[in-house]
Amino acid sequence: MTSSAATADATSDPAPRESSRPAFWDERYRAYPDLFSAAPNAIVAAEADRLPDGAEVLEVAAGEGRNARFLAERGHPVTALDFAPAGLDALQQTAAEENLPITRVCADILTWTPDRRWDAIVVTFLQLLPEERPRLFDRLRHLLRPGGLLIGVFFRPDHHTDAYADVGPPVADRMLSPAEIRQYLPAAGLHRCGPVDRHLDEGRIAGLCALAVVVYEAVDA
Template sequence: MDADAWNARYATRDFVWSVEPNVFVERHCRELEPGDAIDLAAGECRNAVWLAGRGWRVTAVDFSSVALDKGRRLAEQAGVEVTTVEADVRTWEPDGAVDLVVVAYLQLPTTERLAVLGRLPGWLRPGGTLVLVAHDRTNIEHGWGGPPDPDVCYELDETVAALTGLDVQVAEVAERSVATPDGERIALDTLVVAHRPT
């Protein structure tokens, strides 16, 4: 979907997603020493706001102006500061290297996505961390929710292969519990946590 389609989706209700951070982002970032962070394809900035609350200096990047407006409101309610940048992640570059890059549910066709992922190692300072979580392709048949288009879903091996130069600590198809009106469901996510060598 393009920016207009995402703007329309984000305009339909107060918050499309939870205002709480993604469970994997929280799990793999809570012990990190705060520094400079990028939340790429930040959406409504739930992860960015959580990180800012833990002392991170966060830049949240998304091409949906509506989502970023919500993110600024969420940051204000939380009493934290998040820098928002309306930009296309396919071409955007940071001003300098950072200590943490979070990518949560970036949906792009495979070729475009792998090109973006290939740039991420260069955004990290030595010792910096990448936390990536996304809808896994196996989720379409075996999980709950997420997009039905396999081209915007992730495959673990090709994702890891795109992150040249990083030391990968976690690479798995992870189960994520989702509360629904019909009870708990399980979604299957690609999860990668990696560090740039010092």
């Protein structure tokens, strides 16, 4: 597995919240084999037809790589990045068994600086803090080739009300509104950026979810 200086190292991570540390996610992946479904996120599956044949995809915060596997099965070479090794270890097993074209990278998306770009980026349910999100979107834009596509699915803050399933981050500041996403991406490249209410059945993400969905084409890279 590719690694970088910015990889999981809880001892040097000054993050104040446990859930900002790779170890938090490693524990969850080890404790809950059903944390996420084997199937891809429903919105990623629906949007995948937008990707040109053979497009090289980076999945950011891939976890156990359910989206990476789905895209690789469709013929896309996929780079699956996460800062928690446990999810990537699980992905290695299934990807090797199925001989899928997936490269795993254990790194923090906020500090990772590869010397290449991708045709598409997929990110689902990455839960960063408000002060981290400008950097996240800056990195995502930088990592896309001109004309490349970003497909993103996040919980939006409405999810924290009683109308929705009791799943996802316990604190709403890890959720994103479509309005916030619009602050980070040039309007000219937005194919879609809005709220979606959807029943999901994706492991522990089960029930009615308030989502923010973005599909962005890199217009300025």
